[in-house]
Amino acid sequence: MRKLEIRGSLKDLLAGAIFIAFGLFFAIGALQYNIGTPLRMGPGYMPLVLGGMMIALGAAIVVNGFLTGEPEPVGGIAVRPIVFIVTAFIFFGLTIRGLGVVPSLFVTTLIAALARERTSPQGALVIAIGLTLVSVVVFIELLHLRLQLWGPWLPF
């Protein structure tokens, strides 16, 4: 785990930056849609207004952080868990239709279990097998969700 020591009011600065970024994204994005008038608002009206207010709020948080923020360490960032868990979800989303529940979920839970540094590969394997079995029983046998166990990408 990488240590990222952030001092001062950087918590506020970073939070503000995220809000400003989203505000910009939505406000600028809204310009490609019809804005309309207050009477006949187009699809772009609300995102533009809300995005603009979001930018203002983000800026206010940044300023407030500089004025009143107290030094507070942000702490480490969970790089490994983020990478593994995001990968797990993306893998699941990409393969669930093609591979089916059993192989797709097995690999997904294997990747997810490894997000924890102290879990050994053998341990993760056991967790993945167990969870795949439990999920098949719960979701397919008990709850009858209409999901294929083995998908069309497989040769059998």
Added chain:
Amino acid sequence: MEALDNLSLGIETALRLENVLWCFVGVALGTAVGVLPGIGPTATIALLLPITFHFEPVTALIMLAGIYYGAQYGGSTTAILINLPGESSSAVTAIDGHEMARDGRAGHALAAAAIGSFVAGSVATLVVFLVAQPLARIALTFGSPEVFALVVLGLIASIALARGSTLKALAMIFLGLLLGTIGQDQFTGTPRFTFGIRELFGGIDFVSVAVGLFGVAEILKNLEEERTRELVTRTVGRLLPGRDELRRIVGPVARGTVLGTALGILPGAGHVLASFGAYSVEKRVSPRKREFGHGVIEGVAAPESANNAAAQTSFIPLLTLGLPAHPVMALMFGAFVIHGIQPGPNVIRAEPELFWGLIVSMWVGNLLLLVLNLPLIGLWVRLLTIPYRILFPTIIAFAAIGTFSIGLNPWDVFAIAFLGVLGYFLIKFGCEPAPLLLGFVLGPLLEEHLRRSLIISRGNPSIFIERPVAAALLLLAVVALVLAVLPFIRRRREEIFLDEDEA
């Protein structure tokens, strides 16, 4: 004898076999996640929402509601036994409850919590029953400008009571509103912010948002700083308190119930506020002031009664006005919508069976909890032995399958990952996730009624001032916002919270 008719309809519905059964499953699951640290009722309800799709709407809602108030019970168990509140509202219970446990009186503390919760839950359910219809009648007269004003007030009020930075909470609401605009525009059908991806035309599913923010972000946070959980399984001791102790908790339970019932209706962290408030009230009125903090039974009975009463009455704004007061209610809001019912004042008239059935089921659920909790306490404690290395991949597996099964849409799964990471960083930078979810769920409603109001008024915004109810609601929202931002009040509020923390 309208009330009696409603009651009998409610009893009939709530006591149907499948409803009792799923109510039982709900409260049992709720207790379990209340006990387990690292997963709360919000994430659980979001995870289980997809599987209630094929249920009857009333059955689905009964089960989901059970998870919520069941978690309030479960949270107190760990607070008492191992000084680890499973839920934020049980934090004060830990103070005296855990002292009692160290004293060998864990059984008494658990019993006081359970009995207090049951009494409070029953009374609060009765209040919901009595208040719902008159309130809904008022709400039925609302037009678009009033609904818009109500939603604004609800959103503002939900952050005015929360602790932490008001600015950040406000920004989180806006982020929620903005994320809610993704997908096809309700009026023109134009796809917004979809990058031409067809799967995004329906917008981001609120289940993905809730699972990401409250499930995955929490996992990332826990994995960042993994604590080894100390497991102290003590002997629980004799359960039933003696007559003397029973007499001692009558007052605290009554006061806690009243306070919780009242505060639960407020949007935001009503149940947390209720348990903190009830504890400090007891500390003030008790003849045993000095013993507080050293294991007095009053210090357990009062906050537990308060938070359970608040859990029940927080359904009132949702059921009568269609306004979710906190994240769990936002999910219940979504559950209604999934089943094709617009939550709000119409539900009583259009779906009387569902409405009264759900309310009566809360009482059934409280009874089940009483039966379920005390004798099975050993079983719940053993849940704590489930290691986190197994728990978190389980959450991820259920999140992935459950969310995918809603619409067979892989983008719903990608959205979980996106919101999980976004939520992790925002929480790290001091932003609470709850306002984002509320904003997201209420966003479409807000936009719809704003646009409709302005069409009615031919684009003149003064419609919000000329209509007295809308103007009053908006004025209240402004007052709430000003109060929350004012430095003087803020400091005072922090002091109250600080005071309780040190208590």
